[in-house]
Amino acid sequence: MARRDRVGITDVAAKAGVSVTTVSHVLSSRRPVSEATRAKVLAVIEELDYRPNELARSMRARRTHTVGVIVPDITNPFYTAAFRGLQEAVAPAGYHCIVTSTDAERSVERDVVRQMLTRVDGIVMSGADKRLEDVQPVVDAGVPLVLLGADLTGGFDVVTNADEESGAVAAEYLVGRGYRRIAFLSTESEPAARRLAGYREVVSPPEELIVPVAESLEGGARGMATLAGLAEPPDAVICGNDVMAIGAMYEAADRGLRVPDDIAVMGFDDIDAAALVSPRLTTMATASREHGQVAGEMLLRRMNDDGAGEPRRVVFPAKLIARDSA
Amino acid sequence: MARRDRVGITDVAAKAGVSVTTVSHVLSSRRPVSEATRAKVLAVIEELDYRPNELARSMRARRTHTVGVIVPDITNPFYTAAFRGLQEAVAPAGYHCIVTSTDAERSVERDVVRQMLTRVDGIVMSGADKRLEDVQPVVDAGVPLVLLGADLTGGFDVVTNADEESGAVAAEYLVGRGYRRIAFLSTESEPAARRLAGYREVVSPPEELIVPVAESLEGGARGMATLAGLAEPPDAVICGNDVMAIGAMYEAADRGLRVPDDIAVMGFDDIDAAALVSPRLTTMATASREHGQVAGEMLLRRMNDDGAGEPRRVVFPAKLIARDSA
DNA sequence: GGCGTCACGCAAATCGTCTTGCGAGCCGGT
DNA sequence: ACCGGCTCGCAAGACGATTTGCGTGACGCC
Numbered sequence: 001m002a003r004r005d006r007v008g009i010t011d012v013a014a015k016a017g018v019s020v021t022t023v024s025h026v027l028s029s030r031r032p033v034s035e036a037t038r039a040k041v042l043a044v045i046e047e048l049d050y051r052p053n054e055l056a057r058s059m060r061a062r063r064t065h066t067v068g069v070i071v072p073d074i075t076n077p078f079y080t081a082a083f084r085g086l087q088e089a090v091a092p093a094g095y096h097c098i099v100t101s102t103d104a105e106r107s108v109e110r111d112v113v114r115q116m117l118t119r120v121d122g123i124v125m126s127g128a129d130k131r132l133e134d135v136q137p138v139v140d141a142g143v144p145l146v147l148l149g150a151d152l153t154g155g156f157d158v159v160t161n162a163d164e165e166s167g168a169v170a171a172e173y174l175v176g177r178g179y180r181r182i183a184f185l186s187t188e189s190e191p192a193a194r195r196l197a198g199y200r201e202v203v204s205p206p207e208e209l210i211v212p213v214a215e216s217l218e219g220g221a222r223g224m225a226t227l228a229g230l231a232e233p234p235d236a237v238i239c240g241n242d243v244m245a246i247g248a249m250y251e252a253a254d255r256g257l258r259v260p261d262d263i264a265v266m267g268f269d270d271i272d273a274a275a276l277v278s279p280r281l282t283t284m285a286t287a288s289r290e291h292g293q294v295a296g297e298m299l300l301r302r303m304n305d306d307g308a309g310e311p312r313r314v315v316f317p318a319k320l321i322a323r324d325s326a
Numbered sequence: 327m328a329r330r331d332r333v334g335i336t337d338v339a340a341k342a343g344v345s346v347t348t349v350s351h352v353l354s355s356r357r358p359v360s361e362a363t364r365a366k367v368l369a370v371i372e373e374l375d376y377r378p379n380e381l382a383r384s385m386r387a388r389r390t391h392t393v394g395v396i397v398p399d400i401t402n403p404f405y406t407a408a409f410r411g412l413q414e415a416v417a418p419a420g421y422h423c424i425v426t427s428t429d430a431e432r433s434v435e436r437d438v439v440r441q442m443l444t445r446v447d448g449i450v451m452s453g454a455d456k457r458l459e460d461v462q463p464v465v466d467a468g469v470p471l472v473l474l475g476a477d478l479t480g481g482f483d484v485v486t487n488a489d490e491e492s493g494a495v496a497a498e499y500l501v502g503r504g505y506r507r508i509a510f511l512s513t514e515s516e517p518a519a520r521r522l523a524g525y526r527e528v529v530s531p532p533e534e535l536i537v538p539v540a541e542s543l544e545g546g547a548r549g550m551a552t553l554a555g556l557a558e559p560p561d562a563v564i565c566g567n568d569v570m571a572i573g574a575m576y577e578a579a580d581r582g583l584r585v586p587d588d589i590a591v592m593g594f595d596d597i598d599a600a601a602l603v604s605p606r607l608t609t610m611a612t613a614s615r616e617h618g619q620v621a622g623e624m625l626l627r628r629m630n631d632d633g634a635g636e637p638r639r640v641v642f643p644a645k646l647i648a649r650d651s652a
Numbered sequence: 653g654g655c656g657t658c659a660c661g662c663a664a665a666t667c668g669t670c671t672t673g674c675g676a677g678c679c680g681g682t
Numbered sequence: 683a684c685c686g687g688c689t690c691g692c693a694a695g696a697c698g699a700t701t702t703g704c705g706t707g708a709c710g711c712c
Contacts, residue, residue, distance in 0.1 A: 009669065010668090019690070019692075020670095021671090021672090021692080022691080030670085031671095033689075033690085034688080034690085037690080051443065055384055056667070056668035056670085058697095059381045059667090059696090060697055061670080074406055075410050080400055080401055080406050083425075084400055096426065096441070096445075098392070098424050099409075099423055115380070118380045118381065141332075276599045276602070277602055344661085345662075346700095347700095348660060351701095356701070357702095358658080359660085360658080383698080383699060383700080385667045385697090386666070387667085655711090657710090658708085659708090660705100661707105662705085664701100665702090666700085670697095671695085671696085672695095673692105673694095674693095675692085676690090681684105682685090
């Protein structure tokens with residue numbers, strides 16, 4: 001590929017008429033350098049557009065100024081926003097991010113982690129269905145780790161969402177608005193299960209009002225159909241996430257049901273589309289960006305202020321976004 | 327941080343009772359090794375969970391198996407999907423991705439590029455408003471580059487979208503459906519300008535039908551308001567992107583205008599919400615994921631099959647997603 | 653016994669930078 | 683003339699692996 005011969009520290013030294021030692025010391029301030037030579041060296045560095053080879057530096061210093069980020073699906077807005085926040089937190093400290101989307105494949109994830117271990121200073125793993133065995137290799141390697149969106153306990157920090165509380169808040173909100181028969185469209189995913197649990201604590205519903213569906217637009221629609229067919233249909237429904245909620249609203253519209261007059265609909269996540277559908281969807285937001293930000297800050301601490309210390313756990317509180325659908 | 331003492335190649339050699347040379351050779355197959363010792367070495371590697379230090383390897387080999395990705399905003403679904411495609415293309419070849427979201431800040435971008443140059447084998451830069459001067463440093467450094475979403479010419483590959491054609495196709499579609507007065511809500515952005523140009527070639531509209539607005543939900547709404555107030559209002563409107571189109575539909579609904587009966591609405595991008603609003607939005611899709619995939623493949627070629635050769639240019643054709651709003 | 657092949661070890665060089673002990677000039681002060 | 687500070691050069695060692703020329707036993711074959 002004939003990568004153009006990079007200018008090295010020796011080139012700078014030669015051109016500036018000093019030794020590499022001195023150039024290095026100008027850069028690191030590890031030894032005093034006279035103002036005159038410092039200026040000279042900096043001028044040459046500027047002129048030659050010299051950038052120290054980060055690889056060599058990393059090798060010597062045993063730190064790469066890089067953090068590894070593992071997400072199940074970067075296409076999912078939650079992870080995207082979290083990554084954004086994470087980067088905002090670590091970039092000012094000079095850290096880059098290696099990102100890998102694993103499709104939630106455990107084998108892929110394992111390989112990626114192994115590869116990463118020798119090239120990053122810390123790792124952020126995300127995904128609601130993480131197990132201890134998935135993250136153990138990182139802990140064993142002594143690499144700082146922050147878990148995002150899952151809630152495990154081990155030698156690492158955790159930042160997650162108050163899903164259960166969130167489910168409860170949603171239910172309470174509906175109760176407060178006067179709804180009496182509140183249904184829940186649930187799925188098998190971890191967060192949905194916790195949201196369901198929170199809802200249960202508030203309303204103790206008859207089992208027929210809890211309908212398991214697929215985590216999709218169609219799933220939501222089918223759930224709404226099932227509920228509408230009940231002998232005694234609900235007057236409100238909480239859906240495992242916003243996409244399902246939107247699907248449910250469609251089905252309601254198809255059946256001539258008015259939202260929220262005939263049936264109220266709530267979702268979770270506050271995706272972009274939630275504010276764009278009509279009626280605008282009332283939902284429980286997740287502070288995804290803040291998740292990432294906090295994860296980044298925690299990781300920085302572990303990587304710099306020398307990471308020992310108790311594992312920490314940050315849980316983001318539920319946040320209601322009241323709009324028109326409930 | 328007391329990173330646990332990593333096992334090195336010497337540890338493996340010692341435990342296997344062979345020399346580092348041999349261990350290295352079973353890994354690289356650069357010299358023949360007897361089946362017996364190869365097995366022994368591999369067993370020890372497994373047992374010790376040895377992973378060669380990628381940094382040292384990269385340094386020696388002068389290649390990092392890492393590509394740098396620069397996007398204006400990773401939160402934007404277009405770039406997210408493109409990144410997904412990119413990763414799908416390069417991961418099988420053993421490449422990682424360093425991703426940085428620059429907020430389209432030129433200064434940030436410049437710094438990031440400089441940092442990246444010493445640690446990646448290739449770079450993908452994206453953003454519609456790239457200028458030659460932004461990418462020149464990469465070319466100068468002799469690092470393979472692929473530009474995504476912008477259309478410049480230089481010593482690098484380009485993959486972009488047929489925005490102009492896309493605008494023309496949208497206009498033709500409306501004409502074909504019998505619409506006669508077709509308006510356009512435009513913004514200052516590059517892609518929007520090209521889409522507008524395509525539309526102009528098809529309909530040669532009176533100037534009053536081209537209304538410049540802000541690139542947002544509100545912008546779309548205001549644009550619709552303006553058009554509705556015209557002495558002779560349009561019967562269709564093409565919006566610079568889907569978000570504006572959705573805003574326009576809202577305003578139409580507020581004014582009692584039925585879409586598409588009273589006025590048809592089209593957008594660009596095919597964002598998630600486009601399929602979720604009602605009526606479902608007819609729009610021109612961008613094959614974002616494919617953009618990334620192709621970019622990845624092009625970059626791989628440059629990095630491996632030894633990159634010389636004519637710069638290549640891939641333009642994705644327009645793709646109409648016909649739904650209910652037009 | 654001579655010779656060729658195999659399989660492997662040894663040791664040195666490389667990648668580009670940082671770190672450090674040991675001096676060596678130089679200058680000013682006494 | 684001596685001494686203490688400064689400023690800087692020299693040279694060697696690390697970081698952890700890859701690569702290679704040169705040997706050297708072992709073994710088999712003629």
